[in-house]
Amino acid sequence: DTEVTQTPKHLVMGMTNKKSLKCEQHMGHRAMYWYKQKAKKPPELMFVYSYEKLSINESVPSRFSPECPNSSLLNLHLHALQPEDSALYLCASSQDATPGLVNEQYFGPGTRLTVT
């Protein structure tokens, strides 16, 4: 199984709502990533978890809160978002995130988020 799944596929939320995005993989990977992608732009790295610990936070606003409950699951909790946060949110995983190694990242299909 080389699949990364993400739920929901689409999400519409108001600026006062609290919602969560979920990501799951069963490849035994120990590194998981959140990316944000605006239309016609490349993905931008938000967070990296390595062995269930947050290893990279790319200065993401606190209204985005990641969580890694176990090695297979990655959540992104959303609160008080702004309309400019509307984007495709991609989750990815790799065998690990050891610097210096070539770690192929497998991407999920993404969650299309619209903030109204």
Added chain:
Amino acid sequence: KNQVEQSPQSLIILEGKNCTLQCNYTVSPFSNLRWYKQDTGRGPVSLTIMTFSENTKSNGRYTATLDADTKQSSLHITASQLSDSASYICVVGNFGNEKLTFGTGTRLTIIP
């Protein structure tokens, strides 16, 4: 600053024809170069990964080349199919950290 530039921005070709996409990078220290295919609204799918010691790698009708001296890569697509219509993204990995630098992609459209 690490950068990846791709050309052309967009390309339209007839089904069955070949095409070549270009990628120039200034990422240092270099670790690896990847080509991804991304359908609209979907996650990227890996086509090839090359390290500095590899200068060509194939995946079916896709062949990537790497010249680490000139910091250039190309992706050649042979006998294009309608399903090849997508964005193709060149991504370069840094040696020493987990971060990838993404190019802005080439939007390829195959017409019948």
